[in-house]
Amino acid sequence: MKSEPEAYSIDDLAxxxxxxxxxxxxxxxxxxxxxxxxxxxxxxxxxxxxxxxGVVGLAEVVxxxxxxxxxxxxxxxxxxxxxxxxxxxxxxxxxxxxRKFDRMVSIDELKEYPExxxxxxxxxxxxxxQPVTPEEYEFIVALAERPHE
DNA sequence: GCCAACGTTGGC
DNA sequence: GCCAACGTTGGC
Numbered sequence: 262m263k264s265e266p267e268a269y270s271i272d273d274l275a276x277x278x279x280x281x282x283x284x285x286x287x288x289x290x291x292x293x294x295x296x297x298x299x300x301x302x303x304x305x306x307x308x309x310x311x312x313x314x315g316v317v318g319l320a321e322v323v324x325x326x327x328x329x330x331x332x333x334x335x336x337x338x339x340x341x342x343x344x345x346x347x348x349x350x351x352x353x354x355x356x357x358x359x360r361k362f363d364r365m366v367s368i369d370e371l372k373e374y375p376e377x378x379x380x381x382x383x384x385x386x387x388x389x390x391q392p393v394t395p396e397e398y399e400f401i402v403a404l405a406e407r408p409h410e
Numbered sequence: 411g412c413c414a415a416c417g418t419t420g421g422c
Numbered sequence: 423g424c425c426a427a428c429g430t431t432g433g434c
């Protein structure tokens with residue numbers, strides 16, 4: 262899951278403990294949250310729009326998808342008039358802070374490894390919620406635990 | 411701040 | 423249902 266740290270960083274998540282991942286207004290990202298994300302699933306937390314951007318830590322799904330109430334709140338930035346409590350269009354999950362990496366694994370570093378060449382992050386980078394394979398996940402967690410040469 | 415990629419909207 | 427216009431994202 263990606264977030265601009267100025268908007269909501271992993272430190273914000275650490276402070277809050279859990280948060281609901283509201284404001285996603287992309288169908289592919291919504292479908293992933295609604296159909297794929299289960300309680301206990303691990304989440305790589307990615308800070309976008311930094312120089313450089315990168316994976317900064319881990320979170321975990323603690324509540325499966327339910328309607329994103331900000332979508333029918335006219336005062337919200339995420340208001341969508343086509344979404345109603347009766348027929349919600351947008352969904353969110355709740356995630357909990359797991360840990361922050363000792364160091365950020367930058368996108369440049371991810372690009373160095375053929376094991377990660379097929380990552381959605383490196384190919385369809387604009388999706389704000391993306392699938393990660395177990396192999397990619399383990400690889401990145403291992404990277405974070407040793408210094409980058 | 412620029413701009414390429416890409417998703418969405420809406421006129422026809 | 424096509425596609426041009428427009429808006430957003432996000433690396434750089």
